[in-house]
Amino acid sequence: MSTGELPPTSGAGGAASAPLHEPASIHGADGGASGADHSGEGVWRRAWRTLRRNPVAIAGFAIVAAFVLVAVLAPLIAPYGPHELPGRSDVRPTSIPGPSAEYWLGLDRYGGDVFSKLIWGARASLLVGVVSTLFGLTGGMLIGLLAGWFGRWVDFGAMRLVDLMLSVPSLLLAVSIAAIAGQSQMSVIIAIGVVQVPIFARLLRGSMLAQRGQDYVLAASALGLTRRSVTMSHVLPNSVGPVIVQATLTLATAVIEAAALSFLGLGGGEPSTAEWGRMLTAAQQELAVAPRLAVLPGICIAVTALGFTLVGESLREALDPRNRTRR
Structure with missing residues (x-):
């Protein structure tokens, strides 16, 4: 076997990476009538072909794309800026104006336009x-790479640190x-x-340990x-598939956790800050x-988290070689 061609590999955590090349299908003299021949197709190209036919994946990508577009185009879409309070004089302690022609989703307790704040909140959450x-992916991959590469006492020390973090x-x-770290957006990040x-570190370390026993190594x-x-040319590239899938799923968790920390008042900024978690805090009264x-x-929080979750789960299924026979 030449070192330029990698044999079938398996990942960890249910998001196993498929082999980079598959043996050619057995066809008849006419080239096979059982369908298109995808032999030799790369793992990511095969995954993309599967995702395009998955309605769940399409729905997830549509939600994520809409979320990203709203966040990026916030200055063009939002009628007011993130710190503007155009209806401050219209708000009363017992009466908060609802939807109108001027304020599509009404005002909040500070006199801010709710529609504009939801749009700017998408940018903050993104x-x-x-x-x-x-940040977590980089740190986790570094620890996982060191543990999977050196092994022995480096692996032992890194995993004990990870276990300590996971115990909380x-x-x-x-x-x-x-x-x-203080009440600011950077402290939340x-x-x-x-x-x-620790999530990425354990996942990459386990995937690399599984690859180290393969014949091509x-x-x-x-x-x-x-x-x-x-390690760098063969083991690591064949081990990052599960990590990429986990990163997609973690984005959903990050959006929820960011809203939770802002809800608790740890996100910094003024009470009227255009951020979904802060808006929930202000709405309690x-x-x-x-x-x-x-x-x-x-x-907004639930739909955004749902979109990233659908994409991550669909990508996990597309990269799982056990599902290949069902396609």
């Missing part, structure tokens, strides 16, 4: 979710870190990212390739007068 996930409930750990580090070592070359102030940001 920023926190993506940056915190990248994730939300409690995030609240503690955010409280110590750091807190959520740190909570995600033994063959590459027998040909004289160094451990560094084998007006549940009897204007329940829409809590329902609307809650729906």
Whole structure:
């Protein structure tokens, strides 16, 4: 076997990566009448072909795309800025104006336009979710790579650190870190990212350990390739599939955790800040007068998390080689 072609591989955590190449299908003299020949197709191309035919994946991608477009185009879509309070003079303690021609979803207790705040809140949630996930992904992959590469005492020390972090409930750990770091958006990003580090570290480490016992690793070592070359050129690329799937699922969790920390007042900013979690906090005092102030940001959080979850689960199924025979 040449070192340029990798044999079938298996991942960890239910999101196993498929082999990079499959043996050609057995066809008749006419090329086969059983359908298109996808032999030799790459794992990601096969996954994309599967996702395009999955209605659940399409729905998830549509939700995520809409969320990203709203967040990116917020300055063009929102009638008012994130800190503007155009209806401050119209708000009374016992009367909060509802939807109207000027304010499509009404006003909040501070006189801010709810529609504009929901749009700007999407941008804040996207920023926190993506940056915190990248932070956790980078830190987790670094720890997992060191543990899977060196093994022995490095693996033991890294995994004990991971076990220590996992022994504390994730939300409690995030609240503690955010409280110590101070009330700001950056502290929320750091807190959520740190909570995600052990998840990615254990997943990559387990996937790399599974790859180290494969025949292609033994063959590459027998040909004289160094451990560094084998790890970085073969083992690591074949191990990142489950990690990428987990990152997609973690984005949904990051959006929810960001809203939870802001709900607890750890996100910083003014009480009238355009952020979904902060909007939920402000709506608690007006549940009897204007329940829409809590329902609307809650729906945004739930739908966004649902979109990322649908994409992640669909990608997990598409990359699972056990599902290949069902396609």
